[in-house]
Amino acid sequence: MDIKTFADLIDWTRQLHDHLAKCLSHGAEKHRQEGAKLLLEYLSDHEAKIAKMVESFEEKADTKAMHTYVYDYLSHKPIDISESCNMAFESLDYDSICMEVFNFHEQVMDLYRTLMGKAETNAVRELLESLLAMEKHEAMRLASQTGRMHDL
Template structure:
């Protein structure tokens, strides 16, 4: 997907979370370890919720901001994800799965931070800050929740 506007950026981020949710769910069904299956199912539900929340930004953000061009995006490295799910998580252990998913969130956080520094329109900067806060909060929550799985 080519990202030209903030609306495109939000839609692209939503699609990445949706794809990750689908991939995690797909891999949960193929994993041999029960603990990893539970983790993958939990993470899949979490990513599906992230997709839903990010989609809500498309309906609530200012139309002017959504149509504002994101020129500086092109200089940022794209987020690495498993764009095709050939079961990459089905062979990983629980710790490696957590690391991969948290890395995905860290990449989104890095992207939003770099764009906030370049945003010239106040409303666009506020939208990016809200998306950044969401990603940071959810990454912290995921980290805490997955750490609790170690205690089980």
């Protein structure tokens, strides 16, 4: 996807979460371990919900901020979700699955932090702060829930 504006960036982020949800679901269908299968199903559902949350940013964000060009995106290391999907979640153990998903969220948060530090307007900075806060909250929620599931 060619990312030129913050609207493109947010749509791309939504697509990443949606794609990860599908990869996790695919892994759940084929995984042999019941605990890992349940984890993958939970993570898939959660990623789909995050995609919907990101979509709501697309609908509610400040129009000027959304049409602002993202100049520094290309200098940031792009997030490649296809690498995670190619590794076949169905063959990973519980901890490795968690590590991959948390790594994905950390990359998204790092992107937002980098762009936030270079934001030229308050509207863009506020948009990125909101996106970062949502990602942080959801990552913490995932960590808490996956920890509880692992304890069971």
